[in-house]
Amino acid sequence: MEKINPDLQMYARKPVGIVRHQPNFNPNKYISIQSRVNTDPVFEKEYISKLITEGWYQMADKNSILSDEMKGKYFKYRLNGNGMSKAEKGTFRSGGIIVGKDEENGEYITYKSFNGSIFPLQIKDILEIYIKDPNNKTRQVKKEKVYRKTVFFNEVGPKTNFPVYLQSKITGNDIVVYYARDSGRARIFMDTLKYNYARDTGDWGFK
Secondary structure (H helix, E strand, O other), X not given: OOOOOHHHHOOOOOOOOOOXXXXXXXXXXXXXHHHHHHHOHHHHHHHHHHHHHOOEEEOOOHHHHHOHHHXXXXXXXXXXXXXXXXXXOOOEEEEEEEEEEOOOOOOEEEEEEOOOOEEEEEHHHEEEEEEEOOOOOOOOOOOOOOOOOXXXXXXXXXXXXXXXXXXXXXXXXXEEEEEEOOHHHHHXXXXXXXXXXXXXXXXXXXX
């Protein structure tokens, strides 16, 4: 695998067209959380405190982000000031979801940001990495959907190396209900309320 082309670090990523915003969203007036953290010390302190309350913590070893278990997970980070972007040491980035890594040399990851753009991030440019403890369940203001009757899944798609199973209530056999593209998407599918209801109750079927 070739190393990241340095030129890739120098241009602005354009958001993909499929990202949806609120009807009143104005990109010319919007100030991102990332920008506020980097320019407003008071807001930075409040925001970091909020992250800690929600279960976010700093990784002890930044190279741990290269582990296979990290794919499909959300992260945030600070730059060390040595990158080609010339961002100052400690600059905060909102990050996104990890989608890939340098399999050969372990020098970088790629992630999908919250505006849909894909970014490469070199490990040597990172000062700190923050991830969320999956065991920390914060209370959500928005009510989660509760399933009280049979849930149905679509017929499974093309076979992959990442099948997700549910046990048949009738035969007791494990049945594939979803073929994921990768381990990250399989994990996301198994974290859904629908899947957990089906697994815990056996009250499920195919459409």
